[in-house]
Amino acid sequence: MKHRDFDVVVVGGGHAGCEAAHAAARMGSRTALVTLRADTIGVMSCNPAIGGLGKGHLVREIDAMDGLMGRVADYAGIQFRLLNRKKGPAVQGPRAQADRARYRQKMQQEIAETPGLTVMAGEAADLQVSNGKIAGIVLADGCIIAARAVVLTTGTFLRGVIHIGDVSTPGGRVGELPSTKMAQRIESFGLPLGRLKTGTPPRLDGRTIDWGQLEMQPGDDDPRLFSFLATGPVARQISCGITHTNEQTHAIIRENLGLSAMYGGHIEGIGPRYCPSIEDKVVRFADKSSHQIFLEPEGLDDPIVYPNGISTSLPANVQEAYVNSIAGLEKAVITQPGYAIEYDFVDPRALTPALGVRALPGLFLAGQINGTTGYEEAGAQGLVAGLNAARLAAGDEPVHFSRATSYIGVMVDDLVTRGVSEPYRMFTSRAEFRLSLRADNADQRLTPTGRAIGCVGDRRWASFSRKVDALDNVRRRLADQSHTARAIAALGINVNPDKESRSGLEILALSDSSFHHLCLLDPSLADVPPEIQEQIKSDALYAHYVVRQARDVEALRRDEAQAIPVDLDYLAIPGLSTELKQKLTAIRPATIAQAAQVDGMTPSALLLISARVRQTSDTVRGLTA
Numbered sequence: 001m002k003h004r005d006f007d008v009v010v011v012g013g014g015h016a017g018c019e020a021a022h023a024a025a026r027m028g029s030r031t032a033l034v035t036l037r038a039d040t041i042g043v044m045s046c047n048p049a050i051g052g053l054g055k056g057h058l059v060r061e062i063d064a065m066d067g068l069m070g071r072v073a074d075y076a077g078i079q080f081r082l083l084n085r086k087k088g089p090a091v092q093g094p095r096a097q098a099d100r101a102r103y104r105q106k107m108q109q110e111i112a113e114t115p116g117l118t119v120m121a122g123e124a125a126d127l128q129v130s131n132g133k134i135a136g137i138v139l140a141d142g143c144i145i146a147a148r149a150v151v152l153t154t155g156t157f158l159r160g161v162i163h164i165g166d167v168s169t170p171g172g173r174v175g176e177l178p179s180t181k182m183a184q185r186i187e188s189f190g191l192p193l194g195r196l197k198t199g200t201p202p203r204l205d206g207r208t209i210d211w212g213q214l215e216m217q218p219g220d221d222d223p224r225l226f227s228f229l230a231t232g233p234v235a236r237q238i239s240c241g242i243t244h245t246n247e248q249t250h251a252i253i254r255e256n257l258g259l260s261a262m263y264g265g266h267i268e269g270i271g272p273r274y275c276p277s278i279e280d281k282v283v284r285f286a287d288k289s290s291h292q293i294f295l296e297p298e299g300l301d302d303p304i305v306y307p308n309g310i311s312t313s314l315p316a317n318v319q320e321a322y323v324n325s326i327a328g329l330e331k332a333v334i335t336q337p338g339y340a341i342e343y344d345f346v347d348p349r350a351l352t353p354a355l356g357v358r359a360l361p362g363l364f365l366a367g368q369i370n371g372t373t374g375y376e377e378a379g380a381q382g383l384v385a386g387l388n389a390a391r392l393a394a395g396d397e398p399v400h401f402s403r404a405t406s407y408i409g410v411m412v413d414d415l416v417t418r419g420v421s422e423p424y425r426m427f428t429s430r431a432e433f434r435l436s437l438r439a440d441n442a443d444q445r446l447t448p449t450g451r452a453i454g455c456v457g458d459r460r461w462a463s464f465s466r467k468v469d470a471l472d473n474v475r476r477r478l479a480d481q482s483h484t485a486r487a488i489a490a491l492g493i494n495v496n497p498d499k500e501s502r503s504g505l506e507i508l509a510l511s512d513s514s515f516h517h518l519c520l521l522d523p524s525l526a527d528v529p530p531e532i533q534e535q536i537k538s539d540a541l542y543a544h545y546v547v548r549q550a551r552d553v554e555a556l557r558r559d560e561a562q563a564i565p566v567d568l569d570y571l572a573i574p575g576l577s578t579e580l581k582q583k584l585t586a587i588r589p590a591t592i593a594q595a596a597q598v599d600g601m602t603p604s605a606l607l608l609i610s611a612r613v614r615q616t617s618d619t620v621r622g623l624t625a
Contacts, residue, residue: 002143004120006032007393008386009137009145011124011182012153013041015069015375016367016382018107020151022068023386025117026455029393032145033111034120034137036176041119042072042107044375045155045173046200047306048100048298051226053083054426055376056093057407060442062379063227065387065450066460068110069379070226076103078238078300080223089538090435091428094224099235099299120145124152125181127363134362140181149389151364153382156198158183158344158369163261164337165315172343174336183344189360192347196423197262198373199277199311199340202319205333206297206305213328214241214295228443229463241295243328245278245310250289252322253282253314261313261340277340278310278322293326304335313340345371348415354388354398355381355412364389370415373423380408387455399453404433405445421599432553432603436546440538443467470532474525478504478536483521491517508540552607559610560593568609568616575608584609 006029010021013035021033035041050073051059063070077096084092111117126138127150136146157172157179172178187193216239223233260279276284281291293309307329312319316337323329348370350358355370357363366385367378388398401409410431415424428434437445447464450456456464481504489497493513504522507513515533519525570576570584580600589595592610 003146004032004143005146006030006118006136007147008032008149008151008389009034009147010151010153010386010389011035011137012155012157012367013038013111013119014043014045014153014155014367014378016153016155016378016385017151018042018111019062019067019069019379019382020153020364020366020386020389021117022111022114023065023383023455024149024151024390024393025114026066026457027387027390027394028454029116029390031117031390032120032147033117034122034124034139034145036121036123038108038119038121040176041111042104044098044100044103046198046375047308048098048103048296049095049308050077050098050375051093051095052376053091053093054407054428054430055374056083056095056226057428057437057439057442058376058380058411058426059226060094060228060439061406061408061446062376062383063229064442064446065383066447066456067379067383068107069376071229072103072106072110073098074225074227074230075106075234076100077223077225077233078235078297079219079240080225080233080237081220082224085220088541089440090438090542092439093428094226094439096226097219097238097240097296099302101299101302102235123179123181126185127182129360132361134360148393149362149364151366151382151385151389152182152186152369153365153367153378153385154179154182155368155378156341156343158186160341160343163313163340163342165259165261165313165318167315168261171341173341174339178343186344186346189357191350191357191359193344194347194371195342196345196368196371196420197340197342198368198423199313200338201278201307201310201312202316202323202334202338203298203336204295204305204307204323204329205335206295206303208331208333209241209295209305210328210330211241214243216240217242217294228447228467229460236300238297238300240297241305241328243293243295243326244290245293245322245326246290248325249322250282252318252325253279256314256318257283259315259318276311278312279314295328310338311340312338314338343368345369345420347371347419349417349419351416352398353400353412353416355385355416356388356392356398362392368423371420371424372411372415373425377411377424377426380411384408384412387453391453399449403431405437406442407431407437410437418597418599427602429602429604433546433549435542435549438538438542440535467532470529471535474528474532474536475505477525478508478518481522483507487521488517491520493517505536505540508537509543511541553603555610559613560591560596562592562610562613564589564591564595564609564613565616568613570609573608573612576605580605 008024008029008031024031076098079097123140125140128136160172160178162171218239296306298304364385366381403409482501485499486497570581
């Protein structure tokens with residue numbers, strides 16, 4: 001029986017495992033990454049894309065802490081788009097279409113080149129426990145790997161079952177066996193387990209798609225990358241196609257709903273509400289005659305196309321029929337049928353804010369095992385678990401991420417305090433402080449913390465320090481300026497020309513101003529780099545709103561005990577989602593604090609409810625006065 005010693009062992013080579021292992025090694029821990037097959041490290045097992053609204057913020061935060069995902073996505077990115085570009089920076093989200101092969105190759109290279117990190121191929125079959133604490137793992141071949149901390153990132157492999165129609169086969173993903181022994185071991189600790197499901201669409205042969213029929217969507221002309229160290233795209237850039245389902249598509253799906261694994265009763269797990277299968281869309285949105293589909297190439301040299309928007313668990317022959325009913329896909333060939341996958345997860349309320357298991361010190365969980373969905377959520381949890389596993393191994397106190405300073409903190413707090421009833425996905429609306437938690441300032445929020453705890457390397461710190469010096473220098477220059485309101489108004493900015501003078505920073509706080517206007521007032525500012533200009537404009541624009549946001553959040557906390565009228569009409573509250581209106585009408589929470597516990601509730605929705613309650617109370621007082 002072989003025996004190896006490490007400080008930290010990470011089980012699983014997916015997005016959570018890679019970030020956890022890399023983070024632990026950056027912290028100086030002797031780290032082992034254990035995976036069934038080394039050649040699957042960094043595999044994008046679902047859609048070939050990184051980022052999006054809320055998710056892009058997480059990737060920027062991982063990068064700010066010197067993690068991997070942003071840099072790897074930038075290397076693999078074949079189309080970059082900034083979502084919500086026409087809205088404010090707080091709700092903009094960077095997204096990249098990725099080349100699967102390039103992503104996997106780059107991630108494996110980064111892992112292989114990380115000092116102090118050893119990759120070991122094997123199946124983690126058991127956990128070693130000594131005196132009520134984790135002591136390592138046991139591989140299926142009997143090899144014992146001793147460690148002071150273990151991070152489990154099992155993804156969808158815990159008792160995973162793949163469903164295609166009425167055919168169900170054990171699997172963590174297509175072609176790979178599930179992890180049954182580890183699931184049984186986790187269960188033996190008495191940890192609360194649940195069942196979730198996710199799904200994928202059929203993969204298509206791009207050479208059989210009639211691209212000439214389709215609308216094509218190019219990337220941005222000025223691509224926004226993920227890493228704060230990036231200088232520009234590395235790979236050739238491409239366009240994606242757009243098509244739509246139609247009435248014929250929906251008729252085929254409706255006729256065969258009973259054959260779907262979900263609607264046929266073969267799946268007990270709950271799926272992600274915000275990423276529904278095409279069956280769910282047809283049933284839940286019966287009034288819609290079509291649904292958009294993005295045809296996303298899986299690589300520059302790969303003919304396979306990922307049709308984003310039609311994930312399914314229908315039989316393969318039904319998938320073929322409905323795919324061929326769609327414009328541009330009449331002759332499309334399916335290379336791999338879509339499927340649903342059902343798996344075990346641990347109720348994250350059993351975890352500490354460091355993502356450690358309360359009942360078993362030294363064991364950390366990250367990724368889909370905690371009830372989340374998405375590469376970005378997994379990677380961010382891997383970062384948290386890896387950092388804290390290393391700190392535990394070194395005898396240091398855990399590091400916690402705050403809701404006030406990071407989306408990572410929002411996600412972890414949501415998970416460990418509320419738990420999940422469906423796969424958790426990050427949205428900007430989940431954050432009370434989203435005006436200050438922008439993707440553009442993730443480094444200013446987190447890189448100093450990362451440096452202080454030892455996970456940010458010299459190269460990133462030097463780059464960050466130069467940026468901060470430049471920002472401070474320009475802010476001083478702008479604060480020392482004074483421009484008359486008449487001069488400002490002459491530039492076309494909406495101000496009263498008879499009012500007081502303003503500094504450069506006060507001018508940038510005006511919504512219709514830009515750094516270009518300042519350059520007209522002071523030509524010496526033309527030497528300020530564009531990225532510094534943009535950062536300072538964003539900071540100035542939100543400065544007033546951030547203060548008001550903090551007041552709103554504090555008022556909301558004071559209002560938690562506020563009673564909600566029994567007859568409050570939630571349907572009449574503008575801005576509330578249809579889903580929340582229905583839940584609140586059915587549940588009828590008695591107080592704001594109870595409303596906060598409603599599944600799917602967000603801080604912004606809670607503010608709307610609180611405001612309506614106050615408005616209703618004021619009206620009642622006025623009528624009785």
